[in-house]
Amino acid sequence: MNRPDAVRAEGLRFRYGGVAALDGLDLAARTAEITAVLGPNGAGKTTFLRQVCGLAPVQDGTLTVLGRSIGGEDPTLRRDLGVVFQEPTLDAELTVMENLVLHGRLFGMSRSAARSGARELLGGFGLDGRSADRVRRLSGGLARRVELVRALLHRPRLLVLDEPTAGLDPEARAVFWSDVRAQVATAGTTVLFSTHYMDEAEVSDRVHVVAGGRAVASGSPLELRMSAGSGSVHLAVDAPGPLLAVLGAAGILALEAPGGVLVPHRDPAASVHGLCVLAARHGLRIDRVELRQSSLEEVFLSCVAAS
Numbered sequence: 001m002n003r004p005d006a007v008r009a010e011g012l013r014f015r016y017g018g019v020a021a022l023d024g025l026d027l028a029a030r031t032a033e034i035t036a037v038l039g040p041n042g043a044g045k046t047t048f049l050r051q052v053c054g055l056a057p058v059q060d061g062t063l064t065v066l067g068r069s070i071g072g073e074d075p076t077l078r079r080d081l082g083v084v085f086q087e088p089t090l091d092a093e094l095t096v097m098e099n100l101v102l103h104g105r106l107f108g109m110s111r112s113a114a115r116s117g118a119r120e121l122l123g124g125f126g127l128d129g130r131s132a133d134r135v136r137r138l139s140g141g142l143a144r145r146v147e148l149v150r151a152l153l154h155r156p157r158l159l160v161l162d163e164p165t166a167g168l169d170p171e172a173r174a175v176f177w178s179d180v181r182a183q184v185a186t187a188g189t190t191v192l193f194s195t196h197y198m199d200e201a202e203v204s205d206r207v208h209v210v211a212g213g214r215a216v217a218s219g220s221p222l223e224l225r226m227s228a229g230s231g232s233v234h235l236a237v238d239a240p241g242p243l244l245a246v247l248g249a250a251g252i253l254a255l256e257a258p259g260g261v262l263v264p265h266r267d268p269a270a271s272v273h274g275l276c277v278l279a280a281r282h283g284l285r286i287d288r289v290e291l292r293q294s295s296l297e298e299v300f301l302s303c304v305a306a307s
């Protein structure tokens with residue numbers, strides 16, 4: 001389904017003095033989808049997300065967020081945004097509920113609406129028992145989930161998350177993302193987030209790989225893996241030597257791999273027949289054929305290396 005864009009960036013350039021942070025960034029995040037901005041340190045992810053939130057000016061290029069053209073500070077936009085940035089910003093001395101009510105009040109909610117909204121969200125994320133806990137007593141993972149609840153309290157249309165799970169262990173990260181997915185499924189919230197974790201990008205509907213301030217690849221995680229052209233065919237054989245020799249003589253790149261031979265191929269499925277025919281012609285027996293897709297990590301590394 002083609003949904004309208006909640007965020008659209010075209011030719012964004014941004015400089016901090018002599019440093020170019022964004023260098024012609026084009027990307028889009030569709031409504032009610034999860035979009036990942038995946039890139040190494042210094043790729044420009046935070047700069048871009050700050051622009052989306054109106055916290056950094058648009059120096060060059062165009063940026064549209066929820067139908068508004070962004071030029072810098074825009075107080076009306078803030079109501080439609082829920083934000084979790086890298087640095088924790090809960091008040092450690094207040095309880096979970098006090099933090100949430102404070103946030104609700106800042107966003108113009110009545111005390112009772114903030115309390116009942118907070119209760120509902122905490123309940124939905126299985127955190128009902130934690131509302132009276134002081135934040136300083138929470139684990140890092142729990143505190144991040146409370147930040148997520150706080151970001152959602154005023155019912156934003158767009159959730160912006162800048163490396164929201166940095167520093168969390170894999171289990172805490174998985175719980176955090178299951179909360180986010182639940183929110184998208186129940187409320188249709190649009191999510192735009194940055195990460196340098198490949199496995200996190202896998203949770204998204206669409207990934208933009210960013211390097212050097214530009215999007216160097218875009219697509220669903222599956223599309224990216226397919227388009228990287230680095231799938232492979234694994235041919236299980238007892239002794240790889242003769243098969244490697246036959247493939248080498250035919251000009252086919254092949255590598256010895258555990259249990260057999262690996263043949264990298266842009267379209268692994270299309271190459272299977274030819275490989276089997278070639279082996280059979282030389283009297284070589286293949287026990288099993290397995291198609292392997294490149295991981296998002298391989299795609300990421302190859303995109304960044306080529307940029």
Ligand SMILES: Nc1ncnc2c1ncn2[C@@H]1O[C@H](COP(=O)(O)OP(=O)(O)OP(=O)(O)O)[C@@H](O)[C@H]1O
Pocket residue numbers: 016019020021039040041042043044045046047048196
């Ligand atoms: N306040 C600043 N002053 C000068 N240069 C900056 C500033 N903030 C960021 N930069 C530079 O701009 C570039 C992009 O930084 P940005 O923080 O947007 O990248 P990032 O992808 O979010 O990185 P990270 O994953 O490390 O947070 C980097 O070269 C960075 O050093």
